Amino acid sequence: MFRSHVMVCGGTGCTSSGSQKIIDAFNAEIAAVGLHEEVKVIKTGCFGLCALGPIVVVYPEGSFYSMVKPEDVKEIVDEHLLKGRVVTRLLYDETVQGDTIKSLNDTEFYKHQMRVALRNCGRIDPDNIEEYIGYDGYAALGKVLTEMTPEQVCQTILDSGLRGRGGGGFPTGRKWQLAAVNKADQKYVACNADEGDPGAFMDRSILEGDPHAVIEAMAIAAYAIGATKGYVYIRAEYPIAVQRLQKAIDDAREYGLLGKDIFGTGFEYDMEIKLGAGAFVCGEETALMNSIEGHRGEPRPRPPYPAVKGLFGKPTILNNVETYANIPQIILNGADWFRTIGTEKSTGTKVFALGGKIKNTGLVEIPMGTTLRTVIEDIGGGIPNGKKFKAAQTGGPSGGCIPASLIDTPMDYDSLIALGSMMGSGGLIVMDEDTCMVDIAKFFLEFTVEESCGKCAPCRIGTKRLLELLDKITSGNGELEDLDRIEELARFIKENSACGLGQSAPNPVLSTLQHFRAEYEAHIVDKKCPAGVCKDLLTYRIIEDKCKGCTLCKRVCPVGAISGDVRNPHVIDPAKCIKCGACLNGCKFNAIVRE
Amino acid sequence: MKSLRELQAIRNKMKASVNTRDGAEGKMRILVGMATCGIAAGARPVLNAFTEELAAREITHAVVSQTGCIGICQYEPVVEIYEGDTKTTYVKMDAEKVARVVSEHVIGKKPVTEFTIGALKDAVAE
Numbered sequence: 107m108f109r110s111h112v113m114v115c116g117g118t119g120c121t122s123s124g125s126q127k128i129i130d131a132f133n134a135e136i137a138a139v140g141l142h143e144e145v146k147v148i149k150t151g152c153f154g155l156c157a158l159g160p161i162v163v164v165y166p167e168g169s170f171y172s173m174v175k176p177e178d179v180k181e182i183v184d185e186h187l188l189k190g191r192v193v194t195r196l197l198y199d200e201t202v203q204g205d206t207i208k209s210l211n212d213t214e215f216y217k218h219q220m221r222v223a224l225r226n227c228g229r230i231d232p233d234n235i236e237e238y239i240g241y242d243g244y245a246a247l248g249k250v251l252t253e254m255t256p257e258q259v260c261q262t263i264l265d266s267g268l269r270g271r272g273g274g275g276f277p278t279g280r281k282w283q284l285a286a287v288n289k290a291d292q293k294y295v296a297c298n299a300d301e302g303d304p305g306a307f308m309d310r311s312i313l314e315g316d317p318h319a320v321i322e323a324m325a326i327a328a329y330a331i332g333a334t335k336g337y338v339y340i341r342a343e344y345p346i347a348v349q350r351l352q353k354a355i356d357d358a359r360e361y362g363l364l365g366k367d368i369f370g371t372g373f374e375y376d377m378e379i380k381l382g383a384g385a386f387v388c389g390e391e392t393a394l395m396n397s398i399e400g401h402r403g404e405p406r407p408r409p410p411y412p413a414v415k416g417l418f419g420k421p422t423i424l425n426n427v428e429t430y431a432n433i434p435q436i437i438l439n440g441a442d443w444f445r446t447i448g449t450e451k452s453t454g455t456k457v458f459a460l461g462g463k464i465k466n467t468g469l470v471e472i473p474m475g476t477t478l479r480t481v482i483e484d485i486g487g488g489i490p491n492g493k494k495f496k497a498a499q500t501g502g503p504s505g506g507c508i509p510a511s512l513i514d515t516p517m518d519y520d521s522l523i524a525l526g527s528m529m530g531s532g533g534l535i536v537m538d539e540d541t542c543m544v545d546i547a548k549f550f551l552e553f554t555v556e557e558s559c560g561k562c563a564p565c566r567i568g569t570k571r572l573l574e575l576l577d578k579i580t581s582g583n584g585e586l587e588d589l590d591r592i593e594e595l596a597r598f599i600k601e602n603s604a605c606g607l608g609q610s611a612p613n614p615v616l617s618t619l620q621h622f623r624a625e626y627e628a629h630i631v632d633k634k635c636p637a638g639v640c641k642d643l644l645t646y647r648i649i650e651d652k653c654k655g656c657t658l659c660k661r662v663c664p665v666g667a668i669s670g671d672v673r674n675p676h677v678i679d680p681a682k683c684i685k686c687g688a689c690l691n692g693c694k695f696n697a698i699v700r701e
Numbered sequence: 702m703k704s705l706r707e708l709q710a711i712r713n714k715m716k717a718s719v720n721t722r723d724g725a726e727g728k729m730r731i732l733v734g735m736a737t738c739g740i741a742a743g744a745r746p747v748l749n750a751f752t753e754e755l756a757a758r759e760i761t762h763a764v765v766s767q768t769g770c771i772g773i774c775q776y777e778p779v780v781e782i783y784e785g786d787t788k789t790t791y792v793k794m795d796a797e798k799v800a801r802v803v804s805e806h807v808i809g810k811k812p813v814t815e816f817t818i819g820a821l822k823d824a825v826a827e
Binding site for chain 1: 767
C-alpha cells in the first residue's frame with residue numbers, strides 16, 4: 107500500500123512538454139531515497155490546465171505543481187515526499203496565498219467547473235482497469251444488466267435530457283429508442299472519435315484519461331438497443347489515445363467485462379478500434395460508417411438514418427466520445443440528478459477546449475448555461491498582454507463568432523444557434539482586437555474547401571467560390587455588392603449540400619458578416635483592415651518628424667524598399683514594400699506606422 | 702467477470718487505495734510529524750503502519766498525511782488526529798501502537814487515552 111500518490115499528467119499536451127522525463131526522474135529519485143514502496147508515481151490523463159504543463163499533483167495533500175522541470179523533481183522528492191514540506195515555489199501560483207495553500211477546487215480555473223465527463227481525467231491511471239473500478243467503474247454496466255430492461259435504459263437516458271455532444275445536439279435517448287425498436291439479426295454501436303475541428307481536443311483527452319468510461323458506456327448502449335458489436339472510429343493522429351483505448355479494451359476483455367456472458371447475465375458484447383486517416387468529412391456519421399466498412403469516406407443520403415440502416419446495412423447508433431462519457435454517471439446517479447445540472451433544454455455539462463488569445467488555455471468542463479464571460483474572464487483568466495476581447499469562435503469550421511457585446515450569452519445549444527453559431531464539438535477560440543474577422547472567416551473557409559469530399563457540387567464548388575469572394579475583399583478589390591453575393595451563395599450552400607459539412611460550412615462567414623459587417627465594409631470601402639492583418643490593405647510609412655535617419659530600417663528591410671541618407675528622414679517605396687513589418691519592429695524611435 | 706460480487710471485491714480493495722486522492726474534506730485526518738526530529742525518532746514506520754492498517758481494513762473515512770515539525774521534538778514520533786475541530790495528539794508512537802489507534806480511535810471513535818500527550822504529561826507530573 108502506498109501512502110502517497112504522485113500524479114503526473116500524461117495527456118498529449120504535457121507529454122509534448124516532457125512529462126515522461128518527469129515521470130522517469132520521479133521514479134529514479136524516489137528509488138534513490140528508498141521511498142519506492144511508500145510512494146507511487148502514476149501517469150494520468152489531462153488535468154485541463156494545459157497552459158501550465160507539465161502538471162504534477164501530489165496526494166494526499168493535493169499539492170498542484172505546475173510547469174515542473176526534470177531538475178525540480180529532486181527537490182519535490184527530498185522536501186515534500188521525504189520531509190512533508192510542500193515546495194511552495196513550484197506550486198500553481200494561484201494556490202499560494204501567503205502562508206496558506208488554497209485547494210485546487212477553490213482556484214478561479216477550477217471552481218466554476220463541474221467535471222462529469224472528465225471526472226476521472228487526472229484522477230486515475232487510465233492504463234489500470236482496477237483504478238477505474240475503484241471509482242465505481244463498470245458499476246453502471248452491472249446495474250443495467252442486472253436491474254434494468256433495455257427499455258428502461260433508453261428511457262433513463264431520454265429523461266436525463268442528454269443531447270449529442272458532437273455538435274448536433276440530438277437527444278441521445280431518442281436516438282437509442284429509434285435503434286432499439288428496429289428488429290434485425292445484427293445491430294451495432296459506434297463511437298465517433300474522429301475529432302477534426304481545429305483546436306478541439308476534448309474527445310482525445312477523455313480517451314487518453316478515462317478510456318474505460320467509453321467502453322462501459324458503449325456496452326450499456328449495446329444492451330439498450332440489442333447490439334453485440336461496437337466500433338470506435340478514431341483518428342490515427344491520436345497515438346496516445348489509440349494505445350490507451352486498445353489496452354483498456356484488452357484489459358476489459360481479460361476481466362470478462364467484454365465478451366460473452368458478462369456478469370453471468372448471458373449478455374454478449376465486444377468491440378474494436380477502426381483508425382481514421384484524418385479526413386474531416388469522416389466525422390459526419392454516414393461518411394464515418396462508409397469508412398469503417400472500408401469504403402471511401404463520403405457521406406450517403408439520409409434517410410435511411412443509421413438507426414434504421416447504418417453500419418453494414420444494420421441498425422446502428424453513433425455517439426460522440428463525450429456523450430458516452432456521461433452515460434455511466436447518468437445510470438448511477440439517475441436522470442433527475444443529471445437534469446439538475448445545466449439548463450432546462452441543455453442538461454448536464456459541456457467540455458470546451460479553450461484556445462487562442464486567452465491566459466489559461468486548456469480543457470474546461472462547465473454546466474450548460476454558464477456565460478461566455480465566466481469562461482473567458484474567470485476560468486480563462488482573461489486576455490493576455492492587456493488586449494481587449496473581441497470575439498469567441500465556437501463550433502470550429504461549422505460554427506460562428508460571438509462578439510464581445512454578447513459576452514453574457516449562456517453557453518447552451520439553443521442560445522448559440524440563435525446567434526448563428528453552434529456548440530459544435532466544443533472548440534472555443536478566443537480572439538482579441540488584433541484579429542481580423544474577415545481573415546478568420548477566410549481561415550475556416552480555407553479549411554472546409556480543403557476538407558470538402560467533393561461528392562456534391564454546392565459544397566465542392568460553392569465553398570471555393572465563397573472563398574474567392576473573401577479573397578477579393580481582403581486583397582482590396584471588393585465591392586459592396588459582394589456582400590450580397592456572399593449572403594446569397596452562403597444560403598444556397600447551406601440549403602443544398604448533401605451533408606453537415608457543406609450545410610454548416612458558410613456559418614463562419616455568415617456570423618462574422620452578421621456581427622462585424624462594419625469590418626467587412628472597411629475592407630471594401632476604405633480599403634483598410636482595421637485590425638491590421640490583411641497585408642494587401644496595409645501600408646507602412648515613416649513619419650518624417652520622428653525619423654532620426656539612423657539607417658536601421660534600411661538595413662533590416664529584406665527587399666531594399668527603404669531609401670534615405672544618414673541623419674536624414676528615410677522613405678519607404680510602397681511599390682517594393684512586401685509589408686513584412688521588419689522595419690516597424692526594428693525602429694527605436696517609433697517613427698514607422700502601419701496604416 | 703461472472704458476478705457483481707467480483708466487481709464489488711475489486712472496488713472495495715481499490716477504494717482504500719484511491720482514497721488518498723479524494724481529499725480530506727469531511728474526513729478524519731491523521732497527520733504524522735515528519736520533520737527531521739520525527740524521522741529520526743522513527744516516524745516513517747509509523748506513517749507506513751497507518752497506511753497499511755487503513756488499507757487492510759478498507760477504511761475510506763480517514764486519510765493519512767505527513768506534516769512538518771509540531772514543536773514537541775522530545776515526544777516524537779508525534780501523530781495528530783483531527784476529526785472536525787477536535788484534535789487528539791499521540792506521542793512516542795510506534796508501529797505496534799498504530800493498530801490499537803486504528804481499531805479504537807479511527808474505527809471505534811474512542812481515543813486511546815494512554816498514548817496521548819495528556820497521559821504522558823500526567824505520568825511525568827507524578
